[in-house]
Amino acid sequence: MVRNDGLPLIATKQIIEGGQSTADSLLAETTLLFQPVMIDLSIAKTFYDREVLFIDARDDKEYRAGHIAGSKLAPANPGEILRWATEDDPVVTYCSGGECDLSMNLANELMGEDWGFARVFVFDGGLPQWIEAGYPVE
Numbered sequence: 001m002v003r004n005d006g007l008p009l010i011a012t013k014q015i016i017e018g019g020q021s022t023a024d025s026l027l028a029e030t031t032l033l034f035q036p037v038m039i040d041l042s043i044a045k046t047f048y049d050r051e052v053l054f055i056d057a058r059d060d061k062e063y064r065a066g067h068i069a070g071s072k073l074a075p076a077n078p079g080e081i082l083r084w085a086t087e088d089d090p091v092v093t094y095c096s097g098g099e100c101d102l103s104m105n106l107a108n109e110l111m112g113e114d115w116g117f118a119r120v121f122v123f124d125g126g127l128p129q130w131i132e133a134g135y136p137v138e
């Protein structure tokens with residue numbers, strides 16, 4: 001869909017792709033984010049290997065059925081995430097991938113005025129892509 005002036009009415013999904021150097025840049029304390037950043041599988045795995053906190057935005061039943069190893073279930077009150085991380089720590093949210101908006105909704109809430117997290121990333125592929133890659137799940 002395009003407006004009369006040629007700009008799209010709906011923003012296209014922009015996912016940051018890359019390897020180690022891209023992950024290094026994103027994790028640098030000097031990197032300023034003004035909104036959640038969507039990341040690909042490669043960057044998500046690099047973050048995971050560096051022990052960045054992963055938060056599963058799905059519901060309790062889905063979480064118990066399987067989740068990224070070591071990830072935490074998103075609490076009903078996002079402020080409870082402060083038990084596991086500070087507002088300045090990087091955090092990755094994920095859900096079922098594809099058209100699932102839960103992880104982006106949570107990321108936006110975390111970066112909003114109420115919670116003020118500074119570096120929130122959204123793993124676009126979600127749990128299905130993680131499992132397909134053979135990465136650790138519980």
